[in-house]
Amino acid sequence: MSNSNQLQYFVSQSYRQVQLSVDKGTRPYLHGEFLGQFNKLLEASGDEDYTRHLTIQLVEEAAKYNQTTDYLRQEMAFEIKVATIGDRATAASLDQSNLSSDLYNRRLHRQTTRKGQLVAELV
Secondary structure (H helix, E strand, C coil): CCHHHHHHHHHHHHHHHHHHHCECCCCCCCHHHHHHHHHHHHHHHCCHHHHHHHHHHHHHHHHHCCCEHHHHHHHHHHHHHHHHHCCHHHHHHHCCCCCCHHHHHHHHHCCCCCHHHHHHHHC
16 A cells, blocks of 8 residues: 555544544534644644554544544644644643643643654653
């Protein structure tokens, strides 16, 4: 399978997991929107492994905390902002709309490692 086909398959399987394990939100979270957010995160991060890992993590987090697809959509958008800005704390401080302290802490402490980040931390 080509890399493009592998990515499409991954996104389809991830979206299927969303349908199975995450409650429906106030508005539909269509495959096209999920794919668009995945692609924006991939483009902003420039790291396919990071994007895959983070997508799985967010789907699992939404299911674990009994959240809806609205939450998943919101957190995908937040992670796009983190990847674009390059700093999790700054992104969290910029997005204070209806944040509970639990969500704020969850955002700050999400364990995500990018290839370049690990090297920088070891130096």
